[in-house]
Amino acid sequence: MPQVNLEKVVRRFGGVAAVDEVSISMPDGAFVTLLGPSGCGKTTTLRMIAGLEANDEGRIQIGERVVSDANAGVFVSPDRRDLGMVFQSYAIWPHMTVFENVAYPLRARHVASGQIATRVNEALEMVEMGAYAQRPAPALSGGQQQRVAIARSLVSRPQVLLMDEPLSNLDAKLREQMRIELRALQQRLRITTVYVTHDQREAMELSDHVVVMHAGRVQQAGAPEQIYARPSTHTVASFMGSPNLVRARVTGRADGPDGALLDVEGQGWAGRCPGVPALRAGDDAWLIVRPESIRLDNDARACAAGISWHGEIQSTSYQGAMHAIRVAIPDAVIHAEVEASRRPRVGENVVLRADAAQAWVVPAEAGQ
Ligand SMILES: Nc1ncnc2c1ncn2[C@@H]1O[C@H](COP(=O)(O)OP(=O)(O)OP(=O)(O)O)[C@@H](O)[C@H]1O
Ligand SMILES: [Mg+2]
Numbered sequence: 001m002p003q004v005n006l007e008k009v010v011r012r013f014g015g016v017a018a019v020d021e022v023s024i025s026m027p028d029g030a031f032v033t034l035l036g037p038s039g040c041g042k043t044t045t046l047r048m049i050a051g052l053e054a055n056d057e058g059r060i061q062i063g064e065r066v067v068s069d070a071n072a073g074v075f076v077s078p079d080r081r082d083l084g085m086v087f088q089s090y091a092i093w094p095h096m097t098v099f100e101n102v103a104y105p106l107r108a109r110h111v112a113s114g115q116i117a118t119r120v121n122e123a124l125e126m127v128e129m130g131a132y133a134q135r136p137a138p139a140l141s142g143g144q145q146q147r148v149a150i151a152r153s154l155v156s157r158p159q160v161l162l163m164d165e166p167l168s169n170l171d172a173k174l175r176e177q178m179r180i181e182l183r184a185l186q187q188r189l190r191i192t193t194v195y196v197t198h199d200q201r202e203a204m205e206l207s208d209h210v211v212v213m214h215a216g217r218v219q220q221a222g223a224p225e226q227i228y229a230r231p232s233t234h235t236v237a238s239f240m241g242s243p244n245l246v247r248a249r250v251t252g253r254a255d256g257p258d259g260a261l262l263d264v265e266g267q268g269w270a271g272r273c274p275g276v277p278a279l280r281a282g283d284d285a286w287l288i289v290r291p292e293s294i295r296l297d298n299d300a301r302a303c304a305a306g307i308s309w310h311g312e313i314q315s316t317s318y319q320g321a322m323h324a325i326r327v328a329i330p331d332a333v334i335h336a337e338v339e340a341s342r343r344p345r346v347g348e349n350v351v352l353r354a355d356a357a358q359a360w361v362v363p364a365e366a367g368q
């Protein structure tokens with residue numbers, strides 16, 4: 001049974017649906033991330049799970065309990081939903097010590113004072129802040145404040161943890177470290193976690209499931225690997241890293257044991273590769289080839305099983321572990337990653353190759 005379940009949830013602001021028929025099933029103990037560009041409805045969705053926002057339509061269930069059902073007039077208030085919450089602004093109270101900040105939710109619930117010290121210390125230990133209990137909250141670094149906010153969200157031992165961009169105020173290095181800590185903590189506690197971010201790397205690193213949202217709707221939901229390698233739409237593909245999206249047309253298809261293989265004619269290449277199963281001969285499409293799937297080769301002989309393009313290097317950018325290059329092929333520019341020792345030069349004529357099995361085809365949408 002899913003721990004959090006959203007069924008056709010809608011939230012309108014002034015007649016416009018900010019969240020539009022969103023259905024998501026979040027398994028018990030999973031780390032689920034809502035990912036999407038600014039304004040796509042992530043925070044609104046999270047706030048409806050929390051009960052800080054009422055849904056206009058649909059149903060929200062936490063555990064066995066329906067906490068909100070717009071049709072049936074059911075609405076459980078936030079403090080009775082058994083949730084922990086962490087926000088971008090840590091909302092740590094500056095006039096209190098670390099201990100009192102974390103104790104606050106327990107005092108608000110009139111938990112016996114004998115239990116408070118045990119529970120607060122336990123929560124502070126979880127985030128390795130036990131030694132800081134008596135510090136005034138302002139005398140902490142950003143990362144420490146965020147840990148206190150996490151301890152405070154866990155102190156009531158909630159069923160579900162909700163987090164809205166909790167790491168975005170931290171610098172890049174600390175963010176990286178906190179991501180690792182957060183994932184380790186979540187796996188240790190096995191607490192169902194709903195996490196909001198617009199950072200696809202963060203989503204992939206942390207999550208068991210990623211829900212990609214766009215304009216209030218769920219575009220795709222699945223394991224990070226699936227969303228990265230097998231996006232269902234152009235929108236999802238272009239949001240996950242910086243793939244090459246090359247115009248193509250489907251000319252045929254063959255159904256095999258591992259899904260559909262499509263015959264495609266793309267710019268400068270025709271061949272067979274996997275793609276979205278709903279595609280049919282005659283459909284306009286996009287061929288997706290990730291920069292890291294491309295090899296650079298001066299050997300001009302064609303590679304029968306693979307994709308190959310002839311082109312000229314337009315620009316190179318040294319990135320330490322590799323060079324990012326842009327190569328002009330007829331009617332398109334392809335991004336590729338080349339090993340650092342290869343030293344590509346602007347103006348060089350090259351052949352780009354990719355294994356067709358690593359490419360992917362998605363439908364062209366209206367207007368594309
Ligand atoms: N209280 C409100 N009143 C009116 N419109 C709102 C309100 N809250 C959100 N919206 C609108 O709903 C849409 C979704 O907002 P939301 O905050 O959920 O986006 P988000 O995905 O969290 O974006 P971001 O990544 O910028 O935080 C936006 O168009 C926003 O302007
Ligand atoms: Mg938001």
